[in-house]
Amino acid sequence: MTAPAVLLTGATGYIASHTWLALLAAGFKVLGVDNFSNSSPEVLNRLRLLSGQTPLFEQADVCDGAAMQSLFQRHRIDAAVHFAAFKAVGESNRKPLDYYANNLGGLITLCQTMARHDCRALVFSSSATVYGKPEQLPIREDAALASTNPYGATKLMSENILRDVEQSDPRWTMALLRYFNPVGAHESGQIGEDPRGTPNNLMPYITQVAVGQRARLQVFGNDYDTPDGTGMRDYIHVLDLADGHVAALRYLLQGKRSITANLGTGRGHSVLDLVHAFEQASGRSVPYDIVPRRPGDVDACYADPSLAQRVLGWRAGRDIHSMCVDSWRWQSMNPHGYAAPPAR
Ligand code: UFG
Numbered sequence: 001m002t003a004p005a006v007l008l009t010g011a012t013g014y015i016a017s018h019t020w021l022a023l024l025a026a027g028f029k030v031l032g033v034d035n036f037s038n039s040s041p042e043v044l045n046r047l048r049l050l051s052g053q054t055p056l057f058e059q060a061d062v063c064d065g066a067a068m069q070s071l072f073q074r075h076r077i078d079a080a081v082h083f084a085a086f087k088a089v090g091e092s093n094r095k096p097l098d099y100y101a102n103n104l105g106g107l108i109t110l111c112q113t114m115a116r117h118d119c120r121a122l123v124f125s126s127s128a129t130v131y132g133k134p135e136q137l138p139i140r141e142d143a144a145l146a147s148t149n150p151y152g153a154t155k156l157m158s159e160n161i162l163r164d165v166e167q168s169d170p171r172w173t174m175a176l177l178r179y180f181n182p183v184g185a186h187e188s189g190q191i192g193e194d195p196r197g198t199p200n201n202l203m204p205y206i207t208q209v210a211v212g213q214r215a216r217l218q219v220f221g222n223d224y225d226t227p228d229g230t231g232m233r234d235y236i237h238v239l240d241l242a243d244g245h246v247a248a249l250r251y252l253l254q255g256k257r258s259i260t261a262n263l264g265t266g267r268g269h270s271v272l273d274l275v276h277a278f279e280q281a282s283g284r285s286v287p288y289d290i291v292p293r294r295p296g297d298v299d300a301c302y303a304d305p306s307l308a309q310r311v312l313g314w315r316a317g318r319d320i321h322s323m324c325v326d327s328w329r330w331q332s333m334n335p336h337g338y339a340a341p342p343a344r
Contacts, residue, residue, distance in 0.1 A: 005029040007077045009062045010084030012039035014193040022242035024051050035061040040338035046190040062106035068113040079121035088200050092151035103154035120172040121252045128180045130156045138304035141260050148296050175248035180234035180264035180303050182241050184323040185330035192330030194337030207331035210284040219271050221293035230271035234264040234302035237318035247314035264303025265316040281324035
Protein backbone atom coordinates (compact mmCIF):
# COMPACT_ATOMS: atom_id res chain seq x y z
CA MET A 1 0.00 0.00 0.00
CA THR A 2 1.36 3.44 -0.86
CA ALA A 3 1.70 5.91 1.99
CA PRO A 4 -1.10 8.49 2.12
CA ALA A 5 0.09 11.88 0.84
CA VAL A 6 -0.76 14.87 3.03
CA LEU A 7 -0.60 18.55 2.16
CA LEU A 8 0.43 20.74 5.11
CA THR A 9 -0.35 24.44 4.71
CA GLY A 10 1.53 26.91 6.89
CA ALA A 11 4.00 24.06 7.09
CA THR A 12 6.98 25.94 8.53
CA GLY A 13 5.00 27.41 11.42
CA TYR A 14 5.28 26.34 15.03
CA ILE A 15 2.61 23.64 15.33
CA ALA A 16 2.85 22.57 11.68
CA SER A 17 6.60 21.92 11.78
CA HIS A 18 6.17 19.56 14.74
CA THR A 19 3.21 17.90 13.02
CA TRP A 20 5.30 17.45 9.88
CA LEU A 21 7.84 15.36 11.80
CA ALA A 22 5.11 13.35 13.53
CA LEU A 23 3.45 12.58 10.18
CA LEU A 24 6.74 11.43 8.64
CA ALA A 25 7.40 9.23 11.66
CA ALA A 26 3.91 7.75 11.24
CA GLY A 27 4.67 6.83 7.60
CA PHE A 28 2.80 9.60 5.78
CA LYS A 29 4.19 11.34 2.71
CA VAL A 30 4.18 15.08 3.41
CA LEU A 31 4.13 18.07 1.04
CA GLY A 32 4.59 21.35 2.88
CA VAL A 33 3.57 24.78 1.60
CA ASP A 34 4.16 28.13 3.21
CA ASN A 35 4.67 31.72 2.07
CA PHE A 36 7.02 32.45 5.02
CA SER A 37 4.82 35.39 6.04
CA ASN A 38 5.41 34.46 9.69
CA SER A 39 8.05 31.72 9.58
CA SER A 40 11.59 31.01 8.44
CA PRO A 41 12.96 28.81 5.62
CA GLU A 42 15.54 27.63 8.19
CA VAL A 43 12.81 25.34 9.55
CA LEU A 44 13.32 23.20 6.43
CA ASN A 45 17.00 22.69 7.24
CA ARG A 46 16.12 21.66 10.77
CA LEU A 47 13.47 19.22 9.49
CA ARG A 48 16.04 17.70 7.12
CA LEU A 49 18.41 17.21 10.03
CA LEU A 50 15.76 15.67 12.26
CA SER A 51 14.04 13.42 9.72
CA GLY A 52 17.08 12.38 7.68
CA GLN A 53 15.23 13.27 4.47
CA THR A 54 14.81 16.37 2.33
CA PRO A 55 11.40 17.86 3.07
CA LEU A 56 9.12 18.10 0.05
CA PHE A 57 8.23 21.80 0.06
CA GLU A 58 6.85 24.54 -2.17
CA GLN A 59 6.73 28.23 -1.38
CA ALA A 60 3.19 29.41 -2.10
CA ASP A 61 0.32 31.38 -0.62
CA VAL A 62 -2.87 29.38 0.02
CA CYS A 63 -4.89 32.41 -1.07
CA ASP A 64 -3.35 32.13 -4.56
CA GLY A 65 -5.80 29.96 -6.48
CA ALA A 66 -3.51 29.44 -9.48
CA ALA A 67 -0.63 28.32 -7.24
CA MET A 68 -2.90 25.90 -5.36
CA GLN A 69 -4.30 24.54 -8.61
CA SER A 70 -0.80 23.94 -9.93
CA LEU A 71 0.21 22.21 -6.69
CA PHE A 72 -2.68 19.77 -6.86
CA GLN A 73 -2.00 19.12 -10.55
CA ARG A 74 1.61 18.20 -9.91
CA HIS A 75 1.25 16.18 -6.72
CA ARG A 76 -0.97 13.38 -5.51
CA ILE A 77 -2.69 14.69 -2.37
CA ASP A 78 -4.99 12.46 -0.32
CA ALA A 79 -5.71 14.85 2.55
CA ALA A 80 -4.82 18.32 3.79
CA VAL A 81 -3.96 19.73 7.19
CA HIS A 82 -4.69 23.44 7.05
CA PHE A 83 -2.55 25.45 9.46
CA ALA A 84 -1.89 28.56 7.36
CA ALA A 85 -3.50 31.58 9.05
CA PHE A 86 -2.75 34.81 10.87
CA LYS A 87 -3.02 34.27 14.61
CA ALA A 88 -2.31 37.39 16.67
CA VAL A 89 -5.36 38.60 18.58
CA GLY A 90 -4.15 42.20 19.08
CA GLU A 91 -3.07 42.59 15.46
CA SER A 92 -6.45 41.30 14.33
CA ASN A 93 -8.14 44.21 16.11
CA ARG A 94 -5.93 46.64 14.17
CA LYS A 95 -6.11 44.86 10.80
CA PRO A 96 -9.45 43.03 10.67
CA LEU A 97 -9.66 43.03 6.87
CA ASP A 98 -6.25 41.37 6.58
CA TYR A 99 -7.41 38.66 8.96
CA TYR A 100 -10.71 38.00 7.20
CA ALA A 101 -9.10 38.07 3.75
CA ASN A 102 -6.21 35.79 4.66
CA ASN A 103 -7.85 33.33 7.03
CA LEU A 104 -11.15 32.93 5.19
CA GLY A 105 -9.74 33.45 1.69
CA GLY A 106 -7.07 30.79 2.26
CA LEU A 107 -9.58 28.29 3.59
CA ILE A 108 -12.02 28.82 0.75
CA THR A 109 -9.34 28.64 -1.95
CA LEU A 110 -7.93 25.47 -0.43
CA CYS A 111 -11.33 23.75 -0.20
CA GLN A 112 -12.30 24.76 -3.75
CA THR A 113 -9.03 23.38 -5.10
CA MET A 114 -9.35 20.20 -3.06
CA ALA A 115 -12.89 19.52 -4.32
CA ARG A 116 -11.79 20.12 -7.90
CA HIS A 117 -9.16 17.41 -7.45
CA ASP A 118 -11.45 15.00 -5.65
CA CYS A 119 -9.61 15.40 -2.35
CA ARG A 120 -12.07 15.83 0.52
CA ALA A 121 -10.30 14.91 3.73
CA LEU A 122 -9.33 17.94 5.81
CA VAL A 123 -7.90 18.60 9.25
CA PHE A 124 -8.47 22.21 10.29
CA SER A 125 -6.60 24.23 12.95
CA SER A 126 -9.31 25.70 15.08
CA SER A 127 -8.88 27.15 18.54
CA ALA A 128 -10.40 27.32 22.00
CA THR A 129 -10.94 30.97 21.09
CA VAL A 130 -14.27 29.82 19.54
CA TYR A 131 -15.64 29.38 23.08
CA GLY A 132 -15.36 33.14 23.75
CA LYS A 133 -15.88 33.63 27.48
CA PRO A 134 -16.61 30.06 28.61
CA GLU A 135 -19.65 29.62 30.83
CA GLN A 136 -18.72 26.19 32.18
CA LEU A 137 -15.42 24.48 32.92
CA PRO A 138 -14.03 22.16 31.73
CA ILE A 139 -15.19 23.15 28.25
CA ARG A 140 -16.99 20.54 26.18
CA GLU A 141 -17.32 20.73 22.42
CA ASP A 142 -21.07 21.40 22.67
CA ALA A 143 -20.53 24.59 24.72
CA ALA A 144 -21.85 27.90 23.37
CA LEU A 145 -19.61 29.50 20.73
CA ALA A 146 -18.71 33.19 20.47
CA SER A 147 -15.97 35.41 19.16
CA THR A 148 -14.40 38.33 20.98
CA ASN A 149 -12.01 39.65 18.31
CA PRO A 150 -11.52 39.39 14.52
CA TYR A 151 -9.01 36.54 14.85
CA GLY A 152 -11.50 34.53 16.89
CA ALA A 153 -14.24 35.44 14.42
CA THR A 154 -12.18 33.98 11.55
CA LYS A 155 -11.88 30.67 13.42
CA LEU A 156 -15.58 30.58 14.21
CA MET A 157 -16.53 31.52 10.63
CA SER A 158 -14.10 28.93 9.27
CA GLU A 159 -15.77 26.24 11.35
CA ASN A 160 -19.18 27.34 10.04
CA ILE A 161 -17.96 27.39 6.45
CA LEU A 162 -16.54 23.89 6.82
CA ARG A 163 -19.77 22.54 8.33
CA ASP A 164 -21.73 23.99 5.39
CA VAL A 165 -19.28 22.44 2.92
CA GLU A 166 -19.53 19.08 4.63
CA GLN A 167 -23.36 19.24 4.65
CA SER A 168 -23.37 20.06 0.95
CA ASP A 169 -21.41 16.98 -0.07
CA PRO A 170 -21.14 13.88 2.11
CA ARG A 171 -17.87 12.91 0.47
CA TRP A 172 -16.14 15.49 2.68
CA THR A 173 -14.65 14.26 5.93
CA MET A 174 -13.21 16.81 8.34
CA ALA A 175 -11.56 17.08 11.74
CA LEU A 176 -11.95 20.50 13.33
CA LEU A 177 -9.38 20.56 16.10
CA ARG A 178 -9.75 23.19 18.81
CA TYR A 179 -6.32 23.77 20.30
CA PHE A 180 -5.91 25.11 23.80
CA ASN A 181 -2.52 26.72 24.63
CA PRO A 182 0.37 25.07 22.78
CA VAL A 183 3.82 25.34 24.39
CA GLY A 184 7.02 23.28 24.42
CA ALA A 185 9.25 22.26 21.54
CA HIS A 186 10.79 19.19 19.93
CA GLU A 187 13.05 17.47 22.47
CA SER A 188 16.07 17.91 20.16
CA GLY A 189 15.89 21.70 20.65
CA GLN A 190 16.10 22.10 16.86
CA ILE A 191 12.56 23.34 16.20
CA GLY A 192 10.29 25.43 18.38
CA GLU A 193 8.24 28.60 18.58
CA ASP A 194 9.95 31.66 17.08
CA PRO A 195 7.63 34.66 17.35
CA ARG A 196 8.52 37.80 15.40
CA GLY A 197 8.90 40.89 17.57
CA THR A 198 7.50 41.03 21.07
CA PRO A 199 5.80 37.74 21.94
CA ASN A 200 2.03 37.93 22.51
CA ASN A 201 1.89 34.61 24.32
CA LEU A 202 3.04 33.75 27.79
CA MET A 203 5.57 30.93 27.26
CA PRO A 204 7.76 32.63 24.63
CA TYR A 205 7.76 35.76 26.78
CA ILE A 206 8.92 33.74 29.81
CA THR A 207 11.70 32.04 27.82
CA GLN A 208 12.91 35.38 26.43
CA VAL A 209 13.10 36.82 29.95
CA ALA A 210 14.98 33.73 31.14
CA VAL A 211 17.51 33.96 28.31
CA GLY A 212 18.09 37.65 29.07
CA GLN A 213 16.43 39.23 26.04
CA ARG A 214 13.68 40.89 28.03
CA ALA A 215 14.00 42.32 31.50
CA ARG A 216 10.79 41.27 33.23
CA LEU A 217 7.56 39.47 32.56
CA GLN A 218 4.34 41.43 32.91
CA VAL A 219 1.65 39.33 34.56
CA PHE A 220 -1.66 40.62 33.25
CA GLY A 221 -3.82 40.83 36.37
CA ASN A 222 -3.92 38.98 39.71
CA ASP A 223 -7.57 39.61 40.51
CA TYR A 224 -9.12 36.87 38.39
CA ASP A 225 -11.47 34.32 39.86
CA THR A 226 -8.76 31.65 40.14
CA PRO A 227 -6.85 30.17 43.13
CA ASP A 228 -3.92 32.64 42.90
CA GLY A 229 -5.76 35.38 41.00
CA THR A 230 -3.80 34.99 37.74
CA GLY A 231 -5.35 33.63 34.54
CA MET A 232 -5.65 29.86 34.14
CA ARG A 233 -5.12 28.09 30.85
CA ASP A 234 -4.79 24.56 29.49
CA TYR A 235 -1.17 24.40 28.33
CA ILE A 236 -0.51 21.50 25.99
CA HIS A 237 2.84 20.22 24.71
CA VAL A 238 3.20 20.87 20.97
CA LEU A 239 4.38 17.25 20.50
CA ASP A 240 1.11 16.00 21.97
CA LEU A 241 -0.74 18.38 19.68
CA ALA A 242 1.23 17.03 16.71
CA ASP A 243 0.24 13.47 17.66
CA GLY A 244 -3.38 14.64 17.82
CA HIS A 245 -3.18 15.57 14.13
CA VAL A 246 -1.77 12.17 13.23
CA ALA A 247 -4.63 10.51 15.13
CA ALA A 248 -7.19 12.74 13.40
CA LEU A 249 -5.79 12.02 9.94
CA ARG A 250 -5.72 8.27 10.52
CA TYR A 251 -9.31 8.49 11.69
CA LEU A 252 -10.45 10.45 8.64
CA LEU A 253 -8.60 8.23 6.19
CA GLN A 254 -10.43 5.22 7.60
CA GLY A 255 -13.53 6.86 6.13
CA LYS A 256 -14.94 7.88 9.48
CA ARG A 257 -17.42 10.70 10.10
CA SER A 258 -16.33 14.27 10.62
CA ILE A 259 -15.40 15.34 14.12
CA THR A 260 -14.96 18.56 16.08
CA ALA A 261 -12.67 17.96 19.05
CA ASN A 262 -10.82 19.79 21.79
CA LEU A 263 -7.09 19.18 21.95
CA GLY A 264 -6.09 20.01 25.50
CA THR A 265 -4.87 18.24 28.62
CA GLY A 266 -7.95 18.98 30.74
CA ARG A 267 -5.78 20.64 33.40
CA GLY A 268 -5.60 24.35 34.12
CA HIS A 269 -2.42 26.13 35.25
CA SER A 270 -2.19 29.76 36.32
CA VAL A 271 0.33 32.26 34.99
CA LEU A 272 2.28 31.99 38.26
CA ASP A 273 2.13 28.15 38.16
CA LEU A 274 3.78 28.30 34.75
CA VAL A 275 6.40 30.84 35.89
CA HIS A 276 7.32 28.68 38.89
CA ALA A 277 7.37 25.43 36.88
CA PHE A 278 9.59 27.14 34.34
CA GLU A 279 12.01 28.45 36.97
CA GLN A 280 12.33 24.97 38.39
CA ALA A 281 12.83 23.34 34.99
CA SER A 282 15.38 25.89 33.74
CA GLY A 283 17.19 26.91 36.92
CA ARG A 284 16.73 30.53 35.77
CA SER A 285 14.70 33.15 37.55
CA VAL A 286 11.87 34.92 35.79
CA PRO A 287 11.30 38.31 37.45
CA TYR A 288 7.82 39.67 36.98
CA ASP A 289 5.52 42.57 37.77
CA ILE A 290 1.79 42.39 38.24
CA VAL A 291 0.18 44.85 35.80
CA PRO A 292 -3.45 45.51 34.86
CA ARG A 293 -5.51 42.90 33.04
CA ARG A 294 -5.13 42.56 29.28
CA PRO A 295 -8.42 43.48 27.61
CA GLY A 296 -10.34 40.46 26.35
CA ASP A 297 -8.65 37.88 28.63
CA VAL A 298 -10.86 35.40 30.48
CA ASP A 299 -10.36 34.08 34.02
CA ALA A 300 -9.93 30.43 33.13
CA CYS A 301 -10.09 28.21 30.07
CA TYR A 302 -9.43 24.47 30.06
CA ALA A 303 -10.71 21.57 28.03
CA ASP A 304 -12.74 18.51 28.56
CA PRO A 305 -10.54 16.40 26.25
CA SER A 306 -12.54 13.19 26.62
CA LEU A 307 -14.10 13.26 23.15
CA ALA A 308 -10.70 13.13 21.42
CA GLN A 309 -9.69 10.29 23.71
CA ARG A 310 -12.86 8.33 23.03
CA VAL A 311 -13.10 8.88 19.29
CA LEU A 312 -9.52 9.45 18.13
CA GLY A 313 -7.80 7.33 20.79
CA TRP A 314 -5.58 10.31 21.57
CA ARG A 315 -4.68 11.97 24.83
CA ALA A 316 -2.02 14.48 25.88
CA GLY A 317 0.62 12.69 27.96
CA ARG A 318 3.28 15.32 28.62
CA ASP A 319 3.15 17.36 31.82
CA ILE A 320 3.89 20.99 32.59
CA HIS A 321 7.48 20.14 33.64
CA SER A 322 8.36 18.62 30.28
CA MET A 323 6.65 21.53 28.51
CA CYS A 324 8.98 23.90 30.40
CA VAL A 325 12.11 21.77 29.95
CA ASP A 326 11.54 21.54 26.20
CA SER A 327 10.64 25.23 25.78
CA TRP A 328 13.81 26.16 27.63
CA ARG A 329 16.02 23.79 25.63
CA TRP A 330 14.75 25.33 22.38
CA GLN A 331 15.20 28.93 23.62
CA SER A 332 18.62 28.36 25.18
CA MET A 333 19.95 26.53 22.12
CA ASN A 334 18.43 29.17 19.79
CA PRO A 335 18.53 32.49 21.65
CA HIS A 336 17.70 34.27 18.39
CA GLY A 337 15.28 31.66 17.10
CA TYR A 338 15.91 30.55 13.54
CA ALA A 339 17.92 33.69 12.75
CA ALA A 340 21.22 32.11 13.84
CA PRO A 341 22.64 28.56 13.88
CA PRO A 342 21.81 26.58 17.03
CA ALA A 343 24.27 26.65 19.93
CA ARG A 344 25.85 23.25 20.64
N1 UFG B 1 -0.11 36.51 30.03
C1 UFG B 1 0.61 37.32 30.89
N2 UFG B 1 1.67 38.00 30.38
C2 UFG B 1 2.07 37.90 29.08
C3 UFG B 1 1.33 37.07 28.20
C4 UFG B 1 0.24 36.40 28.71
O1 UFG B 1 0.28 37.43 32.06
O2 UFG B 1 3.05 38.56 28.68
C5 UFG B 1 -1.24 35.73 30.57
C6 UFG B 1 -2.57 36.04 29.94
O3 UFG B 1 -3.20 37.09 30.60
C7 UFG B 1 -3.29 34.70 30.11
C8 UFG B 1 -2.17 33.67 30.00
O4 UFG B 1 -0.97 34.39 30.28
O5 UFG B 1 -3.86 34.60 31.39
C9 UFG B 1 -2.05 33.04 28.62
O6 UFG B 1 -1.94 34.06 27.63
P1 UFG B 1 -1.52 33.74 26.13
O7 UFG B 1 -1.47 35.03 25.40
O8 UFG B 1 -0.31 32.88 26.11
O9 UFG B 1 -2.71 32.81 25.62
P2 UFG B 1 -4.26 33.14 25.50
O10 UFG B 1 -4.96 32.08 26.29
O11 UFG B 1 -4.59 34.54 25.76
O12 UFG B 1 -4.45 32.95 23.93
C10 UFG B 1 -4.35 31.70 23.33
C11 UFG B 1 -3.93 31.82 21.88
C12 UFG B 1 -4.95 32.56 21.09
C13 UFG B 1 -6.30 31.99 21.31
C14 UFG B 1 -6.60 31.90 22.79
C15 UFG B 1 -7.91 31.25 23.10
O13 UFG B 1 -2.72 32.52 21.78
O14 UFG B 1 -4.65 32.43 19.73
O15 UFG B 1 -5.59 31.13 23.43
O16 UFG B 1 -7.90 29.97 22.63
F1 UFG B 1 -7.22 32.79 20.72
